[in-house]
Amino acid sequence: MQVRPIATTDPHTGLRPGDTGTVLNVDDLGGVQTRWDNGSTLGLVPGVDEWELLCERCGDPLVPGCCVTVGDPAWEAER
Numbered sequence: 697m698q699v700r701p702i703a704t705t706d707p708h709t710g711l712r713p714g715d716t717g718t719v720l721n722v723d724d725l726g727g728v729q730t731r732w733d734n735g736s737t738l739g740l741v742p743g744v745d746e747w748e749l750l751c752e753r754c755g756d757p758l759v760p761g762c763c764v765t766v767g768d769p770a771w772e773a774e775r
């Protein structure tokens with residue numbers, strides 16, 4: 697699963713609009729541990745950072761039903 701930051705408060709990441717990363721893990725609090733394309737591994741924090749998940753197939757922001765097949769984690773998250 698790819699993710700793209702909309703707004704982050706962390707000054708150390710060097711992330712810029714349009715950067716993307718790969719979701720490594722989502723913790724119990726909804727934090728998204730991400731390996732960014734620039735090599736950092738900042739976690740995104742709900743309520744602090746804003747981000748959007750990207751559809752693995754078409755690369756567009758993931759919306760319910762976008763290319764998601766039954767059994768995908770994203771599909772499970774919609775249930």
Ligand SMILES: [Zn+2]
Pocket residue numbers: 751752753754755756762763764
């Ligand atoms: Zn799609």
